[in-house]
Amino acid sequence: MAGSSPLTFSEATSSQAFAERFSAGGESRLSELLVAAVTHVHELIKQFRPTQDEWRKLIALLTEVGHASDERRQEWVLLSDLIGASALVEEINSRRPRGATPNTIRGPFFRADAPEHRSGSSISLDGVGEPLVVSVRVEDLDGLPIEGAEVVTWQANAEGFYENQQPDLQPEHNLRGLFRTDAQGHFSYRSVVPAGYGVPADGPVGRMLSMTGYPLRRPANLHFVIRAKGFETITTHVYDAGDPHLHEDALFGVRPELIARFEPADVDGRGAKAVNLTFVMIRARPGRGA
Numbered sequence: 001m002a003g004s005s006p007l008t009f010s011e012a013t014s015s016q017a018f019a020e021r022f023s024a025g026g027e028s029r030l031s032e033l034l035v036a037a038v039t040h041v042h043e044l045i046k047q048f049r050p051t052q053d054e055w056r057k058l059i060a061l062l063t064e065v066g067h068a069s070d071e072r073r074q075e076w077v078l079l080s081d082l083i084g085a086s087a088l089v090e091e092i093n094s095r096r097p098r099g100a101t102p103n104t105i106r107g108p109f110f111r112a113d114a115p116e117h118r119s120g121s122s123i124s125l126d127g128v129g130e131p132l133v134v135s136v137r138v139e140d141l142d143g144l145p146i147e148g149a150e151v152v153t154w155q156a157n158a159e160g161f162y163e164n165q166q167p168d169l170q171p172e173h174n175l176r177g178l179f180r181t182d183a184q185g186h187f188s189y190r191s192v193v194p195a196g197y198g199v200p201a202d203g204p205v206g207r208m209l210s211m212t213g214y215p216l217r218r219p220a221n222l223h224f225v226i227r228a229k230g231f232e233t234i235t236t237h238v239y240d241a242g243d244p245h246l247h248e249d250a251l252f253g254v255r256p257e258l259i260a261r262f263e264p265a266d267v268d269g270r271g272a273k274a275v276n277l278t279f280v281m282i283r284a285r286p287g288r289g290a
């Protein structure tokens with residue numbers, strides 16, 4: 001009977017034919033997202049008209065992305081980051097009042113098991129690189145200190161590599177640590193000045209984008225995740241104001257509020273750098289991820 005039989009699948013009806021399969025019930029937000037995504041994919045196919053061989057190559061690329069991902073390396077996150085999808089999701093979900101520290105992408109090198117250190121400790125386990133002293137204060141929008149905030153930091157070394165990129169060259173957990181703020185919302189640690197780096201080009205995502213001439217550089221940065229009870233978790237970066245690549249970040253993570261000056265300093269008679277950072281948290285909002 002006309003109107004109740006399913007649509008015949010064709011170029012003209014493809015996305016409706018897909019959407020028609022979703023009945024009421026089930027996870028409706030997921031169905032909506034799936035229908036929207038598939039509609040866009042069908043539109044793209046109709047516009048770009050790939051050959052079967054080209055389509056097989058795309059499937060092969062996505063297969064490789066999966067194979068390149070494990071507990072040390074997350075190629076899917078890299079893909080999401082490089083196409084600006086991660087930055088856009090952050091932007092939509094974590095718009096904050098003026099004065100609050102903005103979120104940026106977490107990036108592919110985060111590890112959940114960073115070892116805890118006492119304030120003043122060094123997270124450089126191999127001591128290689130120009131010393132950096134990082135002084136951190138965590139406060140609320142009124143400038144009041146937040147005590148007991150948990151701050152996880154991770155960064156690249158002086159050559160621009162994270163320890164999980166170089167498991168045979170760097171000690172495990174090098175340049176990573178978890179700290180807690182004191183009653184003044186403060187802690188400090190020693191590290192080394194990170195170098196900027198190329199986004200990994202040895203995996204399928206980097207290889208594909210470098211073939212297109214896409215810039216794969218990131219300015220030098222320190223990563224932070226800051227958690228405190230009753231406050232929205234901050235996931236962010238801090239960038240060195242002196243980095244020449246500040247304005248061409250492949251991952252769309254640089255924001256003016258996140259640029260800090262790494263000043264010359266003296267550490268134990270050695271030339272070093274020092275940076276003071278203030279992170280401003282906002283109260284957790286109902287219905288938002290903490």
Ligand SMILES: [Fe+2]
Pocket residue numbers: 107155156218221222223
């Ligand atoms: Fe980074």
